[in-house]
Amino acid sequence: MENTQIVPSKIHLTNIKTVKENTVLFNGKLDVKPTYDIQVSHNMMHNLDKELVKIRLYLDVSAEINGKTINQGGNYEIDFFFKIEDLKDHYQINNEKPLFGGVFVCTLLAISYSTLRGIMFNLWKDTYLNSIILPIINVPDLLKSKR
Template sequence: MSENSIIPEKIKLFQIDVVNTYINDDTINENLNLGFSVAHNTKHNLKDERVKIELFVNLISNEDIGVKFHIDFHYAVEDLKEQYNLNENNTPMFSGQFIATLLGISFSTARGLIFQQLQETKFKGMILPIVSPMKMLASRND
């Protein structure tokens, strides 16, 4: 595995599932002050060279959840074996750069999906902030 061996053409986003959506725009008032959180889970199928990124995005207003999304991103990765090493327990350990790349693609796509979903609500026009994929590595949803 090499940290610099990510070839974008070998990564195919082939399915997006919006698993759960919750929008409560009654939490909005004129002093809108939203908190934002994003977390993720990563799952894999080494044999089929598949990786799934589960993203969990929350907007919190007045200590109540105003927006909550769970979106799954399914990737087929050609030569997936180049992106991990096996540890002493024979468990694959993916490179941080590889997972950060998938998180970046997933979150950027989620921002657009969520923006579109919010257009018929009081959250209309809200654009989620840009988040460093490397910082998202630390935000697992175990």
């Protein structure tokens, strides 16, 4: 299973749904550019019979100036829905539960996170958050950040 080749043409991102969008903007003028703490975690759900996988990404952004948290940032939850034509090739049943290959899950997380980066860039472009571009990450680290 772990050596199963990922075939991009068999992975279909079919829908993206915003579950939570809570953007918080500081009320007033900022004299100093804040630094941002960005936390991303995920949750994965599946329907094996229908070959469907849902990745939910959680994004928490908070701002600080001189070590003091200010009221700017936000909390977001976005679902990414996938139809996987060869889903059966990417898991094995272990204790009556599917165990998905790490490379397969990392591939879906990478697609989801990359898409999230574009979504947030567009959402924030006309706000005080326009200087934030979500960082490029090590996807296996995201794999460990379950919520």
